[in-house]
Amino acid sequence: CTRGALRYVTTANLYNRWGDLEDLFVPGLGGCQGCNTELIMRHTLRRVGSNTVLATPPGCIPGMGSVGYNGMLGCKVPVFHPLLTNTASMLTGIRRQYKRKGRNVTALALAGDGGAGDVGFQSLSGAAERGEQILFICVDNEGYMNTGAQRSGSTTYGAWTATTPIGESARGKTQDAKNLPLLMMWHGCEYVATASTAFMEDFYAKLEAALDASQRGFAYLHLYSPCTSGWRFPSASNIEVARKAVETNFAVLWEYRRDQGLKLSRDIEDPAPVTEYLKLLGKFRHLDATQIAHIERHVAEQAQVLRELARMHPREGRQVVGHQSDLMA
Amino acid sequence: MFEMRLHGRGGQGTVLAAGILAKALVAEGKHVVAVPQFGFERRGAPVAAYLRASETPMRAMTNIYTPDCVVCIDSSLPRVVDIFAGLRAGGMLVQASRLAPQDIAVPPTVATVAVCDAVGIAREVFGRPITNTVMLGAFARATGLVSLEALDRALEETSFRDGGLVQNRRALALGHARTVVHRIGQREAA
Amino acid sequence: MKKQAVPLFDASAIPKTLCPIATEYSRMLPGDWRSLRPVVDRRKCVKCAVCWLYCPVQCVVERAGWFDMNLATCKGCGICARECPQRAISMVPEEDEEMT
Amino acid sequence: MAPDHDAVVARKEPKILVCDANEAAAWGVVLSRPDMVAVYPITPQSSLAEYVAQFVADGVLDAELVEAEGEHSVLSVLHGAALAGARTYTASCGQGLAFMFEPYFRTPNLRLPIVMSIVNRDGITPQCVWGGQQDAMTVREVGWVQLFCETVQEVLDTIVMAYRIAEDRSVMLPVNVNHDGNYLSNGIVRIELPEQAEVDDFLGAPDVNWHAALDPKRPMGVDPLTGGATGPGPALFVGYRRGHCEGMQNALRVIVEVHEEWARRFGRRYAPLVEEYRLDDAEYALVTIGSMAGAAKDAVDAARERGEPVGLIRIKTLRPFPLDAMVAALDKVRAVGVVDRAVSYGWNSGPVHQETLAALQYCPHRVPCLSLIGGLAGADLTQAHFERAIAETARLLVSPCPREPVWLNAEDR
Known part of the structure; x- marks a missing residue:
C-alpha cells in the first residue's frame, strides 16, 4: 500500500464528512495567494457552523474582508471588528447575554498573534481566568503581517521582520517567541491545543474538542500559520512549510484538557533537523551559525518542557496520538 | 443647623457611624448632609466624618470647618489629632475615654464634655475595640438631638461587616446608659 | 451542498447613518489575481480531496469522476498542484491558456 | 412618547x-x-x-x-x-x-x-x-x-x-x-x-x-471597514459622522x-439642559456644573441679602452642548464668572469657561466672561469660595476681564 493511498482515505474521510457543508465565508476574500490563514478561517467556520458570532480583531483576517468593506459583507455569520485589544471581552458580553436569554450561541474568535498574545493578551487572560465560554482561535503567523510584517511577541528569534531588519549592527529579532499556548494552559482553561493545517485531521479533531469545551469554559486553539508574504516563501509551499515546522519540533502539536492534563499529539522523539525548516524561509536567510544554534537549542528546550509536562499527565501518562503523523510524514 | 465632626481610626467605623446617625436623624424628620473626610482608609489611621443636620433642606455638599460638636470615638486620638480645630464657642465634646469628664483637657471653646468608656463597652460586647455604635449611644445621651429608638432602627438598616445586629444594639444601649455629661458653663464665661 | 447560512439581516428599514453595518455579501471574486491556472488531469485524479483540504479559497468543486477548480475564485497559489499525491494538477500560465 | x-x-x-x-x-x-x-x-x-x-x-x-x-x-x-x-x-x-x-x-x-x-x-x-x-x-x-x-x-x-x-x-x-x-x-x-x-x-x-x-438569527457585519478616498466610502463615512x-x-x-x-x-423637576437660578433680575451670574452648585446657590442667596444682583447658571447637559438654552441664560446678564472643577491647559482657563465663550458668540450683546478654577483633587468649594467668585465677577461690570483664571483654592490651608 502506498502512503499516498492511505492518505487519500484519510483526507477523503474529512471531505466526505464536512465537504458538503456550505463554506460560511463569501467566495471572494482578499487573502494573499496561498494564505494559510484564509485556509484556517474557511475550514473553521464551516465546521463551527452558523449559530455563531465571529470576532475578528484587526489584522489579516478582517483585512481580507471578513467583516466587509463599505457595507459589503465577507462572512455569512454575524461578524464584527472588535478592537485589537478587546476580542475576548466583547465575546464575553455576547456569550453571557445569550446565555441569560436561554440561547446557546457559539462565541468564536479568529485572532492574530498580536490580538491574542500581545496587545490583546489582557482581555484574553481575563476571559480565560473567568472561564468564559468562548472558543478563541489564535492564528499565529508570528508577526504583524497585515501592517507589513513587523515583529510581535510571537516572532521567532533571529527572524527578519520590518522592525527587526538586517543591517550592519542588527541580525533580526533578538528574543525568543513567547509560548502563548503554554501561557493559556496555565490559566486552567477547559481546553488548549496547538494545531497545524499540515495535519488537517488532527486540526479537525481539536476543533471539535475545542468547540465542545467552549460550551463549558474557555477553549483556546493555537494555529501555526505560515505567511507566504511576511516569511518570504513561494505560495505553493505553504503546507510544506507548515509540515516541516511540525516535523522538526519547531511547532509541537499537543492538547491540554483541564481534567486530563497535557498530551503530545504526535511523536516528537525523532525530529528532523531544524535547519530543514529554517532554509525554507526567506526571513531566516541571513542567520549565522550562532543564531541557528540558538534556535536549535530553543526548539530542543521547548520540546523537553512539553515532554515533561506530558509525563506529568494526571491520568494516562505520556501518550502519543499519531495516526496522522504516520500517514502524512 | 447643627454641625458636627466625628473623629476615629480606620477600622472603628467612624464613617459608618455618620451614616447610621444620618439615617436616624432623617427618621426623625431632620435633613442631613454627611460627608466623610477623603483619603485612604487604613486600619488604625486617623479618619474623620462631617455631619450637618437641619429642620430644612440643605444644598451645600461641603466639609464642616466650625462644628458645634466633636465626637471622638477613640481614646488615644486627641494626642495625635487636633480634634478641637474650629469648634465653635460653647461647643460640645463627646469623647471615648475611661477618664471622668472633669479630667479631660479641653480648650475654652468647649462648654460640655460627655464621656463614655466606649473601649470598655466594646470589649465587653464585641471582644474588640469597635466603638462606633457605642459612641452613637453616647452622642444621643449627650445631645438629645436624636432618640435612642431612632438610632436602634437605623442599625437594623445597616449591614455590618464585623459584629451582628444584636451586638451593635447592645453596644448602642450601653453607650447611651453609661455616658456621663459634664457642663462646664462657668469656666466658659471667663 | 448543505446550506448553513441564515438569511442576512434586512437593513432596508434601518437608517444608513447609525452604526456601520454590512448586510450584503461582497461580490468580489479574486479569479483575476491569478497568473497561473490549475489544470486537473482527470485520468490521474482519484478524488482523494487533498486539493480541497488545502485550498485556501476553497474553490475545489467535485465533479462526477474528478475534482475541479472554480476559476472565478482560484487565486492561482499552486498549493493544490504541490500537494496532490497523484501529481494530477499542473499550474499553467494564464496567457498560454488564452492563446490555445 | x-x-x-x-x-x-x-x-x-x-x-x-x-x-x-x-x-x-x-x-x-x-x-x-x-x-x-x-x-x-x-x-x-x-x-x-x-x-x-x-x-x-x-x-x-x-x-x-x-x-x-x-x-x-x-x-x-x-x-x-x-x-x-x-x-x-x-x-x-x-x-x-x-x-x-x-x-x-x-x-x-x-x-x-x-x-x-x-x-x-x-x-x-x-x-x-x-x-x-x-x-x-x-x-x-x-x-x-x-x-x-x-x-x-x-x-x-x-x-x-x-x-x-x-x-x-x-x-x-x-x-x-x-x-x-x-x-x-x-x-x-x-x-x-x-x-x-x-x-x-x-x-x-x-x-x-x-x-x-450580533445575532445568528439575523447575520450582519458590524463595523466593516468604511471610508477611503474612492467608491462609496467617503459618502458613507460622512453619513455616519x-x-x-x-x-x-x-x-x-x-x-x-x-x-x-x-x-x-x-414630581421632581430638574432643569434638563441649563438651570437658571435667580437669574431674571440678575446683572451678573456664576456659571457652575455639578455638585458645587449647592454651596454656590447659598452664596448667591447671601449676596442677594446684601443687595447684590447676582444669579447662577448651572449646566446639567454639557454634551450635546445646549447652545440655545445657554444663550438664553447668558443673554440675561452683563457679566459671568465660570467656575470649573477642571483645567483647559491649552486655553489657560477652564473647559466650561471655553464652552461658555463659544456660546457667547451667539449672544446679541457682549458679555465679559471670567474663568475661575477650583475644587481640584478633592479641594472643597465652600460658600466662602463662591462669595469670592461673586465679587470677582461683579468687578467685570466696571473693569476689564482678566485673561488669567482665578484659582479659588490657591490660598486654602
Missing part, C-alpha cells in the same frame, strides 16, 4: 433612603433593570461597584455581573452585550476612564445606548485619588451624552432617565451620568426611591440593538422631554 400622566398619580408614602450618590446610583441601576453590569473598582467609584455587586448577590438586581480584569474590558464586555441586545451599565472615573478610552471613544459611533456613571475624579499627575472633573472634561469631544448632577437624588433620577434618553430611537447614544467624586459619591443625604412599577412603566423594555446586532451629530442634536430635545415626563410622573 409615553402615555401622558396629567397629574402626579396619588402615591403611597415614598420609600426614603439615607445614602450617598454611589448608593443612589446603584439604586438607579436596580430600578432600570439592566441585563448586564460590568465593573472594575477605582476610587471614588468603588462603593458603587460594591453596591451593585451586593444587589446582584441579594437578588435585588437580576443582572449578569462581570467582574472584568480592567476598565478596558469592562466597556468592551458591554459592547458585546449591547450588540446581543442587553441593557447595560457600568461606572468608572479618572485613570479608569483613561484606560477605557479605546472602547470608550468607539461606543457612540457604534450607537450603543450604554449608560455609564463617571464618579468624577481629577487626573494624575500629581498622583491623587480625589474628586475633580478633569476626567469627564477631557473626553467631552468623544460623542457621549454627558449629564452632570447636582444632588444625590438627581443622580438616582438621572440614571433612570439616562436609559430613556440613550435608547430613544432618534438618539441611540451612550450617556454618561456624572457625579462628583467625594462630595456626592460619599455625601449622605435623604432621598426618595421611586416605585419599581412606575419606573418600569416609564422606561419600557430595553431597545438596544435594533440597528446593529453626520448621523452621529444629528443624534446628539436630537438628544437635546429628548433630554428635555424625558425630564418633563419625569417631573410629571415622579
Whole structure:
C-alpha cells in the first residue's frame, strides 16, 4: 500500500464528512495567494457552523474582508471588528447575554498573534481566568503581517521582520517567541491545543474538542500559520512549510484538557533537523551559525518542557496520538 | 443647623457611624448632609466624618470647618489629632475615654464634655475595640438631638461587616446608659 | 451542498447613518489575481480531496469522476498542484491558456 | 412618547433612603433593570461597584455581573452585550476612564445606548485619588451624552432617565451620568426611591440593538471597514459622522422631554439642559456644573441679602452642548464668572469657561466672561469660595476681564 493511498482515505474521510457543508465565508476574500490563514478561517467556520458570532480583531483576517468593506459583507455569520485589544471581552458580553436569554450561541474568535498574545493578551487572560465560554482561535503567523510584517511577541528569534531588519549592527529579532499556548494552559482553561493545517485531521479533531469545551469554559486553539508574504516563501509551499515546522519540533502539536492534563499529539522523539525548516524561509536567510544554534537549542528546550509536562499527565501518562503523523510524514 | 465632626481610626467605623446617625436623624424628620473626610482608609489611621443636620433642606455638599460638636470615638486620638480645630464657642465634646469628664483637657471653646468608656463597652460586647455604635449611644445621651429608638432602627438598616445586629444594639444601649455629661458653663464665661 | 447560512439581516428599514453595518455579501471574486491556472488531469485524479483540504479559497468543486477548480475564485497559489499525491494538477500560465 | 400622566398619580408614602450618590446610583441601576453590569473598582467609584455587586448577590438586581480584569474590558464586555441586545451599565472615573478610552471613544459611533456613571475624579499627575472633573472634561469631544448632577437624588433620577434618553430611537447614544467624586459619591443625604412599577412603566423594555446586532438569527457585519478616498466610502463615512451629530442634536430635545415626563410622573423637576437660578433680575451670574452648585446657590442667596444682583447658571447637559438654552441664560446678564472643577491647559482657563465663550458668540450683546478654577483633587468649594467668585465677577461690570483664571483654592490651608 502506498502512503499516498492511505492518505487519500484519510483526507477523503474529512471531505466526505464536512465537504458538503456550505463554506460560511463569501467566495471572494482578499487573502494573499496561498494564505494559510484564509485556509484556517474557511475550514473553521464551516465546521463551527452558523449559530455563531465571529470576532475578528484587526489584522489579516478582517483585512481580507471578513467583516466587509463599505457595507459589503465577507462572512455569512454575524461578524464584527472588535478592537485589537478587546476580542475576548466583547465575546464575553455576547456569550453571557445569550446565555441569560436561554440561547446557546457559539462565541468564536479568529485572532492574530498580536490580538491574542500581545496587545490583546489582557482581555484574553481575563476571559480565560473567568472561564468564559468562548472558543478563541489564535492564528499565529508570528508577526504583524497585515501592517507589513513587523515583529510581535510571537516572532521567532533571529527572524527578519520590518522592525527587526538586517543591517550592519542588527541580525533580526533578538528574543525568543513567547509560548502563548503554554501561557493559556496555565490559566486552567477547559481546553488548549496547538494545531497545524499540515495535519488537517488532527486540526479537525481539536476543533471539535475545542468547540465542545467552549460550551463549558474557555477553549483556546493555537494555529501555526505560515505567511507566504511576511516569511518570504513561494505560495505553493505553504503546507510544506507548515509540515516541516511540525516535523522538526519547531511547532509541537499537543492538547491540554483541564481534567486530563497535557498530551503530545504526535511523536516528537525523532525530529528532523531544524535547519530543514529554517532554509525554507526567506526571513531566516541571513542567520549565522550562532543564531541557528540558538534556535536549535530553543526548539530542543521547548520540546523537553512539553515532554515533561506530558509525563506529568494526571491520568494516562505520556501518550502519543499519531495516526496522522504516520500517514502524512 | 447643627454641625458636627466625628473623629476615629480606620477600622472603628467612624464613617459608618455618620451614616447610621444620618439615617436616624432623617427618621426623625431632620435633613442631613454627611460627608466623610477623603483619603485612604487604613486600619488604625486617623479618619474623620462631617455631619450637618437641619429642620430644612440643605444644598451645600461641603466639609464642616466650625462644628458645634466633636465626637471622638477613640481614646488615644486627641494626642495625635487636633480634634478641637474650629469648634465653635460653647461647643460640645463627646469623647471615648475611661477618664471622668472633669479630667479631660479641653480648650475654652468647649462648654460640655460627655464621656463614655466606649473601649470598655466594646470589649465587653464585641471582644474588640469597635466603638462606633457605642459612641452613637453616647452622642444621643449627650445631645438629645436624636432618640435612642431612632438610632436602634437605623442599625437594623445597616449591614455590618464585623459584629451582628444584636451586638451593635447592645453596644448602642450601653453607650447611651453609661455616658456621663459634664457642663462646664462657668469656666466658659471667663 | 448543505446550506448553513441564515438569511442576512434586512437593513432596508434601518437608517444608513447609525452604526456601520454590512448586510450584503461582497461580490468580489479574486479569479483575476491569478497568473497561473490549475489544470486537473482527470485520468490521474482519484478524488482523494487533498486539493480541497488545502485550498485556501476553497474553490475545489467535485465533479462526477474528478475534482475541479472554480476559476472565478482560484487565486492561482499552486498549493493544490504541490500537494496532490497523484501529481494530477499542473499550474499553467494564464496567457498560454488564452492563446490555445 | 409615553402615555401622558396629567397629574402626579396619588402615591403611597415614598420609600426614603439615607445614602450617598454611589448608593443612589446603584439604586438607579436596580430600578432600570439592566441585563448586564460590568465593573472594575477605582476610587471614588468603588462603593458603587460594591453596591451593585451586593444587589446582584441579594437578588435585588437580576443582572449578569462581570467582574472584568480592567476598565478596558469592562466597556468592551458591554459592547458585546449591547450588540446581543442587553441593557447595560457600568461606572468608572479618572485613570479608569483613561484606560477605557479605546472602547470608550468607539461606543457612540457604534450607537450603543450604554449608560455609564463617571464618579468624577481629577487626573494624575500629581498622583491623587480625589474628586475633580478633569476626567469627564477631557473626553467631552468623544460623542457621549454627558449629564452632570447636582444632588444625590438627581443622580438616582438621572440614571433612570439616562436609559430613556440613550435608547430613544432618534438618539441611540451612550450617556454618561456624572457625579462628583467625594462630595456626592460619599455625601449622605435623604432621598426618595421611586416605585419599581412606575419606573418600569416609564422606561419600557430595553431597545438596544435594533440597528446593529450580533445575532445568528439575523447575520450582519458590524463595523466593516468604511471610508477611503474612492467608491462609496467617503459618502458613507460622512453619513455616519453626520448621523452621529444629528443624534446628539436630537438628544437635546429628548433630554428635555424625558425630564418633563419625569417631573410629571415622579414630581421632581430638574432643569434638563441649563438651570437658571435667580437669574431674571440678575446683572451678573456664576456659571457652575455639578455638585458645587449647592454651596454656590447659598452664596448667591447671601449676596442677594446684601443687595447684590447676582444669579447662577448651572449646566446639567454639557454634551450635546445646549447652545440655545445657554444663550438664553447668558443673554440675561452683563457679566459671568465660570467656575470649573477642571483645567483647559491649552486655553489657560477652564473647559466650561471655553464652552461658555463659544456660546457667547451667539449672544446679541457682549458679555465679559471670567474663568475661575477650583475644587481640584478633592479641594472643597465652600460658600466662602463662591462669595469670592461673586465679587470677582461683579468687578467685570466696571473693569476689564482678566485673561488669567482665578484659582479659588490657591490660598486654602
